[in-house]
Amino acid sequence: MGHISGKQCPMVLFIRLLLQLSSSVSAELSRSMSVSYSTPLVRDLEESGSAQVNVTLQFPRDDFETDNIEKYLFNVDSFHPEIATATDYTSKLKREQFQLSANNQFYETETIITVNGNLLGKTAMKMRLVSIDEKTWNGKRWNETSDIQMDPRLKSEEMDSVLDVWVVRSKSSRRWTFIFVVSVVILISICNVMMGCELDIDSVIATLKKPVAPAIGLFAQFIIMPLLSYLIAYAIFMPRGLYSMALGLFVTGCSPGGGASNFWTLLLDGNLNLSVTMTFISTICSLVMMPAWLYFLGHPFLQGFNSNAVIKVPYGKIASQLVTLIIPLLIGIAIKKWKPEWAARARLLMRPFVIFVMIFVVAFGSITNLYMFRMLTGPALIGGLALPWCGFMFGCFTALLTKRKPEDVTAIAVETGIQNTGIAILLLKASFDQPDADIGALIPVIVAAFTPGPLLLGAAVHLTFKALRNRRQKSTSDSDSIEKQSVELIDASKLSESQKLNIASNSTTILPNDQYESLLDRTPELPAAAVIVQQ
Structure with missing residues (x-):
């Protein structure tokens, strides 16, 4: 405990006494x-x-x-x-x-x-x-009064x-969000129609008959991701009392795979048939798995909410998302069967259109959700980044450990890391009043906004190597063509006219004199060992 020294200045003691008396008066006043x-x-x-x-x-x-x-x-x-x-x-x-x-x-x-x-x-x-x-009444230094x-x-x-x-949120902000959602639904439906034109229904049926890869994807989606989101929420948000954000992250981790996983799998040359199959199965399984995980592990995250708050799983919205996935795909499959020329054109336009949709979603989504960036904090950013990026990593490792093909590894990793944040946001809005719903939705929006980061990097690297490989293969093909054409040639400058005629008459390939010269000009350094005269 502190004590007053006998040598302390009397003026200091007097000032302390006045401060204590002033505080006592204010305390009595407030009481x-x-x-x-x-x-x-x-x-x-x-x-x-x-x-x-x-x-x-x-x-x-x-x-x-x-x-x-x-x-x-x-x-x-x-x-x-x-x-x-x-x-x-x-x-x-x-x-x-x-x-x-x-x-x-x-x-x-x-x-x-x-x-x-x-x-x-x-x-x-x-x-x-x-x-x-x-003195204070006259407006001078009132902040220095005791209060x-x-x-x-x-x-x-x-x-x-x-x-x-x-x-x-303001009405204008909510209006722009509504416009954004409607635009995304329309664009995604068009993408799904195009994707149906490329889908191989026989491969999908074969995958369902031997569902090893989908089972691996479901394990990563509904076992690894919920536990991972629970640990991240407890480590980052709960110690800081950020219960809304903790719940938002956990709900996102319990959600099924997002439809965007199909587009990214397509761009990364993964197994599209497997990706679509896993998205369909995981969306159906979420009707059971989401409420189960929220029932067993969701209660600690409700501390910051009203005691009467109840988490409501939006079953109707999940069913509607299944419809928006299946119907456009079936339309695309029908076009592929009865109008193959339309399907061929759609396949040519699909990848550029998918890239446009991805850019539109990120750009327009950021503009319509600017309020989220003003709420962005260090813990929110770390938690929002950790979930999808760790999901990609664990999904990839799970597929590699089970010795899947590279195309399957890509599909499983992408499907695990990309969550259906739309379902998470709908669940929060259906369960809680404002502003709790929008505060909790901050994390799903961050997850959706920053998920494309590693995928864009992976797509850029993949497409670069793919272009280099195609150029190398084209160069090799051209070289082989030239060598095949010149294999019938000899150094024409060393042959007489009678020898040329003799070779031409005994060859299966007859080349005019000017063509000999033309080919010789194209291959001036052809080694003698490579020259074969067919007689």
Whole structure:
């Protein structure tokens, strides 16, 4: 414990005594004051919007008359100014502004505060009321007066002085998100039709008859990924009290494979038939596996939510996603069977169109979800990156350990790492009110936004090596063609006309004199050992 030295300056002791007395007065003031609001919770306050709240300050009659304080300073602060603030949050009050209540038990006064929403999230406004002197009343250095900041975590009786504020997304932001979702659904459906033109239905049936590869994919999808997301959520988000983000990550890890996995498998020359089969099977299995994982391991992540909150699996939405996958594929298969020339054209356009769709999703998705980037923190970024990237790695290792073909390894790794974030977002929106749903959806959006990173790198490397290999094969093919044409030739300059005629008459291939010369000019350094005269 600290102690006061006998040699300490008397002036310092006097100043400390004054500070202690001032703090005691403010503490007594805050204890006797009570605050009530016209609404106990400002909810659904939109970003860039504002709301007015009537605040009533009350003092017990005996305390107010005994204190005999002439002037007060009323101040409103936000626990998280980046989420919400109060406009003109400092107000000066005089004693005569307090009037005796109807029951003659309190002196009270009313004031209006304007709360501004800045960013999606939850926060609270804390109230401070302090007595001030004439110098502070005139606006000079009022911040140096003693005051008590009432924190809702300290005492239950002080909770009345805190105003909860929930900020939600603006209408324009939600409108752009709706446009983005509709655009993506249309583009993905077109891609699926094109993909159906390339799909080999016989290979799909053969895969279903011997479902070893799909079983490996399901193991990685519904055993490895949920456990991985659970560990990441517990390690990164739970210690920081980020329960919404922890739940968002876990729900994403329990989701089935995303439809984008089929497109990336196509671009990386993986087994497209296996990829489509795994996406279909995993989406069906998610109807059982998602609620099972959420029931057994999801409860710790609900600590930050309402006690009555219940996780609702969107079965109807999952079924609709199956329909949007199957019907376009069947249309593509039908086109391939009855209009093969259309299917051939679709296959030529498919890869460029898929690349366009990927760029559109990343670019337009980033623009319509700019609010997410303002909420982006270090833990959110790390968690959002770790899940898909570790999924690619574990999916690849699982396929390699089971000795699958390279095309199958690509399909399984991509299918494991790419989650159906749309289902995760729908589940969160169906289960929780705003802004909890959008806060939890931050992690699925981060996962979706940063998943293409390693895939783009892999696609660039793969396509570069593929182009180099094709060029080398073309060069070798041209060289072989020239050598085959020149194998019948000899050095014409050393033969007489009669010898040329004799060779021509006894050869299976008859070449005119000018063609001999032309071919000799094309192969001036042909070694003698390679010259064969067919007689």
